Amino acid sequence: MTDLLIHSMSEFSAIILGCLDKAGAREIVEVGAEFGGMSQHLADHAVAAGGRLTSIDPSPKPQFLDWVAGAPHVRHLAQASLEAMPTLDHVDAWVIDGDHNYYTVSNELAIADRLSQRDGKPLLAFMHDVNWPCGRRDSYYAPARIPAGVRHPHSFDDGVVPGNKGLVPGGGFRGAGQFAFAAHEGGPANGVLTAVEDFVAGARADGRELAFAFLPAVFGLGVVFAADAPWSGDVAAQLLPFHDNPLLARMEENRLRNYCAVIDWQDRAARVPASRLRIAA
Secondary structure: OHHHOOOOHHHHHHHHHHHHHHHOOOEEEEEOOOOOHHHHHHHHHHHHOOOEEEEEOOOOOHHHHHHHHOOOOEEEEOOOHHHHHHHOOOOOEEEEOOOOOHHHHHHHHHHHHHHHHHHOOOOEEEEEOOOOOOOOOOEEOOHHHOOHHHOOOEEOOOEEOOOOOOOEOOOOEOOOOOOEEEOOOOOOOOOHHHHHHHHHHHHHHOOOOEEEEEEOOOOOEEEEEEOOOOOHHHHHHHHOOOOOOHHHHHHHHHHHHHHHHHHHHHHHHHOOOHHHHHHHO
């Protein structure tokens, strides 16, 4: 089933790398490596620009570990993002695709912003999963890392479907033990997009010029960048054709509804008694 789902941030690689090139980004930090598909694109860019990729992931897939073992130009920090990020400096760009929940993303952005201001680097951050299902609903790979007071009730077994703000017991798009979804969609302090919007609104309330681009495809890409950076116009031009694009949004909605329909068919088939399947055969 997973091979039917386009889900990787690497699908945005041409757009992201174009922005990195226009911003002259050399020192790049990636949060969330998983299999390392995006990592390899970022590493190639960083090396060509005379810089380095730092990849933060406490438990990446073996494919990434095999690759990074032969990539001396890549530094891997096997820590949670909120532990590793404060130890870094002079970062030109952040590519964030880690734990998809309000608490983690809010703090990742706050840390990136604080370090960018300290080091005199205009903020440039790429955030995955700003669209459904995690845009307005938390998910957790490691719920114990989230303080109890800000952690929503959640389930590793129940899933989500478009248009349902609750959970589908034992059905829908679900983590199957790998990650959990919050029990409800929407409301304050819930979801990646909510975290990004609150961060941008707070910065603007302080009189700072931050821009935000929203690309509504492949679970959504959000780009937060300093609107007063010398490269901001070029980055904005790179993103503008995709920003809040209604055709992309409609295609993504259709894609996800179709995928959830396939999951439903699969679940229904799994509930058919084996005796009936033999008779049908």
